[in-house]
Amino acid sequence: MAEVIVITSGKGGVGKTTTSAAIGTGLAMRGYKTVVIDFDVGLRNLDLIMGCERRVVYDFVNVIRNEANLNQSLIRDKRVEDLFILPASQTRDKDTLDIEGVERVINQLAESFDYIVCDSPAGIERGAFMAMYFADQAVVVTNPEVSSVRDSDRILGLLASKTRRAEEGREPVKEHLLLTRYEPARVEKGEMLSVDDVKEILAIPLLGVIPESKDVLQASNAGSPIILASESDAGQAYEDAVSRLLGEDLVHRFVEVEKKGFFNKFRLFRS
Amino acid sequence: MRFLDFFRNNRKTTATVAKERLQIIVARERTTRNGPDYLPMMKEELLLVVRKYIQVEDGAVKVQLDKEGDCEVLELNITLPDEPTASS
Numbered sequence: 001m002a003e004v005i006v007i008t009s010g011k012g013g014v015g016k017t018t019t020s021a022a023i024g025t026g027l028a029m030r031g032y033k034t035v036v037i038d039f040d041v042g043l044r045n046l047d048l049i050m051g052c053e054r055r056v057v058y059d060f061v062n063v064i065r066n067e068a069n070l071n072q073s074l075i076r077d078k079r080v081e082d083l084f085i086l087p088a089s090q091t092r093d094k095d096t097l098d099i100e101g102v103e104r105v106i107n108q109l110a111e112s113f114d115y116i117v118c119d120s121p122a123g124i125e126r127g128a129f130m131a132m133y134f135a136d137q138a139v140v141v142t143n144p145e146v147s148s149v150r151d152s153d154r155i156l157g158l159l160a161s162k163t164r165r166a167e168e169g170r171e172p173v174k175e176h177l178l179l180t181r182y183e184p185a186r187v188e189k190g191e192m193l194s195v196d197d198v199k200e201i202l203a204i205p206l207l208g209v210i211p212e213s214k215d216v217l218q219a220s221n222a223g224s225p226i227i228l229a230s231e232s233d234a235g236q237a238y239e240d241a242v243s244r245l246l247g248e249d250l251v252h253r254f255v256e257v258e259k260k261g262f263f264n265k266f267r268l269f270r271s
Numbered sequence: 272m273r274f275l276d277f278f279r280n281n282r283k284t285t286a287t288v289a290k291e292r293l294q295i296i297v298a299r300e301r302t303t304r305n306g307p308d309y310l311p312m313m314k315e316e317l318l319l320v321v322r323k324y325i326q327v328e329d330g331a332v333k334v335q336l337d338k339e340g341d342c343e344v345l346e347l348n349i350t351l352p353d354e355p356t357a358s359s
């Protein structure tokens with residue numbers, strides 16, 4: 001049975017698509033057959049971040065409307081085996097997703113995939129609701145910033161009440177906090193909320209801390225998920241997050257200011 | 272740097288301010304979270320009605336919706352001031 005993971009946040013632009021691409025790719029690299037679905041109808045972007053924009057023929061809405069079947073619409077990743085993308089529709093209006101249609105597609109995907117990663121649109125409207133409704137787990141992407149934390153808390157409220165698991169009174173959706181765009185140097189100066197601050201307010205388990213990194217823009221320029229940049233700290237932080245998602249217990253890296261010591265300089269010379 | 276830090280320590284950092292503000296707003300939003308959309312408005316109106324007779328503080332009216340078995344219970348809590356003063 002497939003595990004459905006929604007990547008959600010409430011607030012826009014905090015790193016959901018970056019995270020969906022990274023986690024989906026990471027799971028597939030570990031040998032799990034994974035599909036990443038773009039729920040951002042009208043604002044398709046996952047295809048660009050994953051570098052398959054020119055191979056989109058049919059999309060999620062075509063499948064829901066039975067205009068194309070899943071095999072025609074799924075895009076197989078060229079770098080990582082067992083990784084597939086189901087792109088969002090670009091042109092039609094947002095109300096084309098209906099819950100029965102989404103359910104049908106997810107059930108069909110669940111027959112052959114291990115993980116179904118749902119990249120949620122921003123907001124707390126219909127699109128975000130569709131993306132989270134069938135979730136078994138949720139990665140709540142949060143920036144260390146007041147409006148993002150507040151919106152994450154609202155999303156947690158919806159996960160606890162507006163999902164199928166909640167409605168059926170089953171075990172609740174498993175929640176994970178992913179703090180992204182983190183800058184330890186600013187935290188040290190008291191300019192930015194710390195990991196502990198955010199953890200204390202949201203009170204859910206921490207999946208990982210992704211540092212602010214210039215590599216993320218470069219990765220998106222190239223259409224290559226950041227997790228494939230194995231020398232990048234953000235890429236490594238996503239690797240750790242995937243390991244934790246799979247149950248490994250790792251210490252959190254990149255949460256302290258890196259000391260500019262001899263060994264760091266030494267490493268720079270070597271790499 | 273150390274020297275500057277000494278002065279800075281006397282003041283709250285903006286991160287501390289952010290955390291305190293978040294704790295308050297999040298706690299407030301959680302109490303109305305799972306209730307129907309009319310709850311916040313009903314609360315405001317109740318506050319106005321109470322104030323026709325008793326001058327209470329802003330946060331004096333608390334409304335909470337709970338489930339007890341199959342039964343939904345609307346709990347209404349009004350904190351009265353120490354010495355109730357009737358307003359004309």
Ligand SMILES: Nc1ncnc2c1ncn2[C@@H]1O[C@H](COP(=O)(O)OP(=O)(O)OP(=O)(O)O)[C@@H](O)[C@H]1O
Nearest residue numbers: 012013014015016017018122181211212213216217
């Ligand atoms: N760790 C990071 N370091 C630096 N920049 C980042 C990081 N994570 C994300 N970004 C940048 O933030 C921007 C928004 O990222 P992304 O598109 O993933 O967010 P989103 O939550 O999917 O947005 P939307 O709500 O519009 O769907 C992008 O420009 C991305 O490159």
Ligand SMILES: [Mg+2]
Nearest residue numbers: 016017040045
């Ligand atoms: Mg996005």
